[in-house]
Amino acid sequence: xxxxxxxxxxxxxxxxxxxxxxxxxxxxxxxxxxxxxxxxxxxxxxxxxxxxxxxxxxxxxxxxxxxxxxxxxxxxxxxxxxxxxxxxxxxxxxxxxxxxxxxxxxxxxxxxxxxxxxxxxxxxxxxxxxxxxxxxxxxxxxxxxxxxxxxxxxxxxxxxxxxxxxxxxxxxxxxxxxxxxxxxxxxxxxxxxxxxxxxxxxxxxxxxxxxxxxxxxxxxxxxxxxxxxxxxxxxxxxxxxxxxxxxxxxxxxxxxxxxxxxxxxxxxxxxxxx
Amino acid sequence: xxxxxxxxxxxxxxxxxxxxxxxxxxxxxxxxxxxxxxxxxxxxxxxxxxxxxxxxxxxxxxxxxxxxxxxxxxxxxxxxxxxxxxxxxxxxxxxxxxxxxxxxxxxxxxxxxxxxxxxxxxxxxxxxxxxxxxxxxxxxxxxxxxxxxxxxxxxxxxxxxxxxxxxxxxxxxxxxxxxxxxxxxxxxxxxxxxxxxxxxxxxxxxxxxxxxxxxxxxxxxxxxxxxxxxxxxxxxxxxxxxxxxxxxxxxxxxxxxxxxxxxxxxxxxxxxxxxxxxxxxxxxxxxxxxxxxxxxxxxxxxxxxxxxxxxxxxxxxxxxxxxxxxxxxxxxxxxxxxxxxxxxxxxxxxxxxxxxxxxxxxxxxxxxxxxxx
Amino acid sequence: xxxxxxxxxxxxxxxxxxxxxxxxxxxxxxxxxxxxxxxxxxxxxxxxxxxxxxxxxxxxxxxxxxxxxxxxxxxxxxxxxxxxxxxxxxxxxxxxxxxxxxxxxxxxxxxxxxxxxxxxxxxxxxxxxxxxxxxxxxxxxxxxxxxxxxxxxxxxxxxxxxxxxxxxxxxxxxxxxxxxxxxxxxxxxxxxxxxxxxxxxxxxxxxxxxxxxxxxxxxxxxxxxxxxxxxxxxxxxxxxxxxxxxxxxxxxxxxxxxxxxxxxxxxxxxxxxxxxxxxxxxxxx
Numbered sequence: 003x004x005x006x007x008x009x010x011x012x013x014x015x016x017x018x019x020x021x022x023x024x025x026x027x028x029x030x031x032x033x034x035x036x037x038x039x040x041x042x043x044x045x046x047x048x049x050x051x052x053x054x055x056x057x058x059x060x061x062x063x064x065x066x067x068x069x070x071x072x073x074x075x076x077x078x079x080x081x082x083x084x085x086x087x088x089x090x091x092x093x094x095x096x097x098x099x100x101x102x103x104x105x106x107x108x109x110x111x112x113x114x115x116x117x118x119x120x121x122x123x124x125x126x127x128x129x130x131x132x133x134x135x136x137x138x139x140x141x142x143x144x145x146x147x148x149x150x151x152x153x154x155x156x157x158x159x160x161x162x163x164x165x166x167x168x169x170x171x172x173x174x175x176x177x178x179x180x181x182x183x184x185x186x187x188x189x190x191x192x193x194x195x196x197x198x199x200x201x202x203x204x205x206x207x208x209x210x211x212x213x214x215x216x217x218x219x220x221x222x223x224x225x226x227x228x229x230x231x232x233x234x235x236x237x238x239x240x241x242x243x244x245x246x247x248x249x250x251x252x253x254x255x256x257x258x259x260x261x262x263x264x265x266x267x268x269x270x271x272x273x274x275x276x
Numbered sequence: 277x278x279x280x281x282x283x284x285x286x287x288x289x290x291x292x293x294x295x296x297x298x299x300x301x302x303x304x305x306x307x308x309x310x311x312x313x314x315x316x317x318x319x320x321x322x323x324x325x326x327x328x329x330x331x332x333x334x335x336x337x338x339x340x341x342x343x344x345x346x347x348x349x350x351x352x353x354x355x356x357x358x359x360x361x362x363x364x365x366x367x368x369x370x371x372x373x374x375x376x377x378x379x380x381x382x383x384x385x386x387x388x389x390x391x392x393x394x395x396x397x398x399x400x401x402x403x404x405x406x407x408x409x410x411x412x413x414x415x416x417x418x419x420x421x422x423x424x425x426x427x428x429x430x431x432x433x434x435x436x437x438x439x440x441x442x443x444x445x446x447x448x449x450x451x452x453x454x455x456x457x458x459x460x461x462x463x464x465x466x467x468x469x470x471x472x473x474x475x476x477x478x479x480x481x482x483x484x485x486x487x488x489x490x491x492x493x494x495x496x497x498x499x500x501x502x503x504x505x506x507x508x509x510x511x512x513x514x515x516x517x518x519x520x521x522x523x524x525x526x527x528x529x530x531x532x533x534x535x536x537x538x539x540x541x542x543x544x545x546x547x548x549x550x551x552x553x554x555x556x557x558x559x560x561x562x563x564x565x566x567x568x569x570x571x572x573x574x575x576x577x578x579x580x581x582x583x584x585x586x587x588x589x590x591x592x593x594x595x596x597x598x599x600x601x602x603x604x605x606x607x608x609x610x611x612x613x614x615x616x617x618x619x620x621x622x623x624x625x626x627x628x629x630x631x632x633x634x635x636x637x638x639x640x641x642x643x644x645x646x647x648x649x
Numbered sequence: 650x651x652x653x654x655x656x657x658x659x660x661x662x663x664x665x666x667x668x669x670x671x672x673x674x675x676x677x678x679x680x681x682x683x684x685x686x687x688x689x690x691x692x693x694x695x696x697x698x699x700x701x702x703x704x705x706x707x708x709x710x711x712x713x714x715x716x717x718x719x720x721x722x723x724x725x726x727x728x729x730x731x732x733x734x735x736x737x738x739x740x741x742x743x744x745x746x747x748x749x750x751x752x753x754x755x756x757x758x759x760x761x762x763x764x765x766x767x768x769x770x771x772x773x774x775x776x777x778x779x780x781x782x783x784x785x786x787x788x789x790x791x792x793x794x795x796x797x798x799x800x801x802x803x804x805x806x807x808x809x810x811x812x813x814x815x816x817x818x819x820x821x822x823x824x825x826x827x828x829x830x831x832x833x834x835x836x837x838x839x840x841x842x843x844x845x846x847x848x849x850x851x852x853x854x855x856x857x858x859x860x861x862x863x864x865x866x867x868x869x870x871x872x873x874x875x876x877x878x879x880x881x882x883x884x885x886x887x888x889x890x891x892x893x894x895x896x897x898x899x900x901x902x903x904x905x906x907x908x909x910x911x912x913x914x915x916x917x918x919x920x921x922x923x924x925x926x927x928x929x930x931x932x933x934x
Contacts, residue, residue: 039562158562164710164740171542171578174628178546179366179573181316183356186628188313188339196541196628210312220541221579228532228592230540230579239629243337370662373708378687379666379749380708416915417661417900523909526931553904555897560709567709569664574903581905582933584895585734595933603907610910 013062013161015040016048018082020068020075021102021130025147026093027051027067033150040154043161059085063160065153069095069102069130076127076136083137088160091133092153094146094258098218101146103130103261107273130261141166146216146258149201169200172220172230173213177204185212192240192254196220197231197264218259233268241272248275283495284487286462286469288349292323297484303393303430306362308352314339315355317362317394326396327352334440334621337630350396350434350464353443356626358549359397359405363426364412364573370421370556371569382569389424395432397458399451400443400620402433404549406457410612411552430477433458437465437501439509442621444634447512450618452505463498470498511634513619514641519606525640526598534636535594537629542575544623544633545600550608550616553581576600605637661900664706664751665691670726672746676812678733679777680742681718683726684750695724699784700759700891700919704899705729705741706751713737714896714914717755718784720791727752730780756899758919760785761889765861769797771853773874775804775846775866777812781891781918782865790823799823800853804831804846804870808839829853846870850877857882864922865891872930875922885923892917892925909934 017027031052033040040046047057064086070076083089091097099106105113106129114121133139143152152168159166173195177184185207186193193212195204199220206213219231233255240246240254252272255265286294298305299321309318310327320326331351333340344351369385397405412422436443436452445451454461459478463470470490473479490498545551555574560567574581576599582590590596608616617633624632671683684705686692698721704712713735719728733742741750762785770789772782789796801820805811811830821828829849830841842849847870860883864871871890879885894906894913901915909928911917928934 036562043562154562155559158560158564158709161562162560162564162709162740163743165736167736169578169580171575171580172540174541174543175546175573175575175578178356178543181357181361181366183312183314183316184339184543184626184628185312187337187626190338193628196539196543228535228594230593232536232539232593235537235629236539239337243630371664373664375708379668380751381666382664382751384660384663411902414656415901417657417902419902420660421662519910523927552902555903555905556711558709558711564709569662571662571897571903574897574905576904580895582895584893589894590933592933598933599907607907607910611912 012043012045014047014057014060015044016059016061016064016086017051018048018064018066019051020066020079020096020133021071022068022093022095022100024051024067026096026145029147029150030065030092030153033154036150036154040157044157061086063088063090063157065090065092066096066133067092069100069132070136071102071127071130072125073127074125079133079136088140089133089137090141090143090156091139092143092148094144094216094218095130096133097142097144097262098259099130099132099261101258104256105130106261107256132261143168144199144216144218144259145201149203152201170221171200172196173198173200173202173204173207173217176200176202177207180204180208182207185210190244192244192246192250194236194254197233197236214257215255215265216258218262219264231264233264234271237268237272248272252276281472283470283472283490284482285490285494286471286485286487288323288469290485290487291469294481294485295321295323297481298393298430301391303391305393305395307395308355310341313341315341315352317357323349326350331438332440334442334625335630336442336624336632337627339625347467348464349469350462351438353436353438353440354398354401354620354622356547356622358547358620358622359394359401359431360408360549362392362394362429363405363422364408364552365421365425367570367572368421369568369570373567373569375565384420386420387424389428391428391430393430393432395434397431397433398436398620399433399454400445400618401549402431402454402457403445403448403450403618404620405431407550407612407614407616407618408552410614431458431460433461433474435461435463435498435502436505437463437498439505440621440625441510442624443509443619444511444513444621445619446506446509447514448615448617448619453502463502465494465498465501468494470494511621511624511632513605513617513634513637515605515615517641518615519609521641522602522606522637526602528640530636530639531594531598534597534631535592537631538593538597539629540577540593540596541628542577543626543628544631545575545577546573547622547626549618549620549622550604551575555580576603601633601636601640604633662753662898664704664712664753667727667750667752669744669746669748669750672744675730678742679730679812680733681728681730682741682744682750683719683728684752685726686752692725695727695755697721697724697727697755698759699762699788700781701755701757702899702918703727703729703752703754704756704896705731706753707737707741707744708749708751710740711737712751712753712897713741714756714899716781716784716891716918718780718787720784720787728784730783732777732780753899757914758917760863760891760919761861762788765789765863766795767797767859769799769856769860771800771802771855771860771862771878773802773846773850773862773864773866773870775870776806776810779803779813779865782863783813783816785863786820790820793824797825797859799826800829801826802829802831802846802849802853804833804849804866806832807834808832808836827853847874847877850874850881855881855883860887862888863891864888868892868929871922875926885926886921888922889919890922890925891919
């Protein structure tokens, strides 16, 4: 250990990657000026995407990107958990299983046969699952990719010993505050904004596109009847008013966060109708 | 209320001259502009920036624009925005707070006062603004942020001569004729604009234009168009027995029925001209030396609105929809002496699943009065 | 509508810095913070009544509504008893004397100590909700001869939940004062009533014609307890309850603290029972 590290009393940050596209890690690098401030507030001890200089644990804070798709990763996440005080998942993969969780409804063997010339060398689990199915998670950041501002707010709070808190309200609040025209009402697009958690700043509707739910369900997983997100009503509206056929309704909910409970239940309802 | 009671004819070139005068007096002119399939308030300079020939068709959960080819400037009744964002900003920084040796210093971040002339406000929008004025300026505490923005507003209203399917201002007694709260009011009839002042400031600006008075015939014709607009409204709210009738309907099964459809997405409250709920956020920088303390539009449809240490008073959509509607049509009357609804119909149009509050209200009240008969 | 009301023109959002002069532990997760406004003018001009609250602010985190429990005649020190439950309060719990908090206030309607003058007072509290009446109790004892008998009734689930233990002891030694405690899940050490607090409402001696009740605690206690007191002859107009709702602004604008037609931040938090009776216990109100 160098003298510099020995004197270092800043909290140690580690960034780990599992099955993912690296986009959320890039969001961390994209913090630009704030990254410098982050580097002053924290000792970035382990971040292979950014630096080959890797210090061993334990770590005070870990950002975990990606889902668990192999036996090896299932072991690795447990050893990561043992080395870190506070574990934050970053992004849809780590928080909800990601787009690769689409395999959870498919036959992995047939994928392997179709894609790889020598499928016998592929060691993979049948499912892609969120980190929280394997180890306790202290805080979850949603998004594909995550929002830089949310990441900074959470880290700023943790550094000050404050319980982080992010809104779980629908994208529609951000969308209207921003002065967007509703793409569902004015264009008939099947927008998931009304059941999706705010945090992105309503980027897609701001560009005239429908939200595809990359921040996951508003208010989290469904806790009981009558509680948001009311995916059933939105799905019926997609079908009855916007003329989506059942398989398209199913696909709206079976996307980047398709494996998270309220979206999973809704897509299952429409799967039966296809 | 017209200051002079004088109604003049305003040609298109007069209107452009008027825009130029406003510009020279330092006003930013804001008017409805076609954007993303609707009209939104945008800064404009020319009469040609206005959505000439466009018409809006609104129904529950649906908004479409159509180009009719007509010469009407004010054929679009309204978009999702009322006058609300002009004075009650969607996000308003309140304080800039800086840490110092003694703790911190807080500096108010009042918005810069800017002169904004809004053209195209409807009677329902004026009614909504009057209600927000009451909340932010005439309650126990005077809100300096709202006041600063509000003071800079010059309002050119337009009397409605066409009702949307979703309009019900006539039954709320707020429109379609603008009665007060404007500086000038226009009525567009047969390719002609009539103008009348509603304030000293409006009258002063008009006198600069030296317009010719409208004929009695055109004036009567315009009045008849506005009356016909009121007559043509297909939706209405029967306010008999309010607020008590709605308080009495607290256990009505219809609340569960609407909750099965309601997304709790809060769009209705965001587009509502009167909804004033807001929350405060504190955003420190990473060094925790400075923080921005800001307020932003909130809604009674969010999970956190009803939170009180660990418990949620309104966990279900049933609770939240009931809170909203009961506030609009019942408790608002107790709080402010007016209804919280102005009949603009925006919550009907901009509800993604097309929930119609007039229909919900009549279901709730029809059977509640039966059960209490 | 109030025609002649006075509209307060100062910026109601401005936060004044204050210093924690003392931090007194009341229970595991409850502390009383003695605050002193840094600005001399602000300190000199601060006036409040018992039962009013301040929005207490922590830099970088936010604000929370906390009642002022110290003596209104000594506004140079403002005591706030804070239980660490939420995001702001748990962050405040980490602070020590000498550190800074902010204050915006005072807001709301306090206890009607003038109405209660010359009357007998019953102060009924339950669970953890007794902090808002501490100020009123201390107020009365500092002006003991202006008030009749005082009965302090407090109910807890288990003896462990009995906070402010020392204060109850001290109050019980005051002249013409009774402290009645109840626990419905007592242990062997419990020397007081066994059962729910509302049972004490049945037994306490009452002169209904000259009694004023201050009540604070879970709404269920109010709903079950007030009818007992009313059956014993105390009119609803002589019963005052302190209610809680989420508050963002404290000035009746943010909309969160509504209870039926009221904004509890400005119409309350202390409300006369007959005004709120229809709203207590209503789902979602």
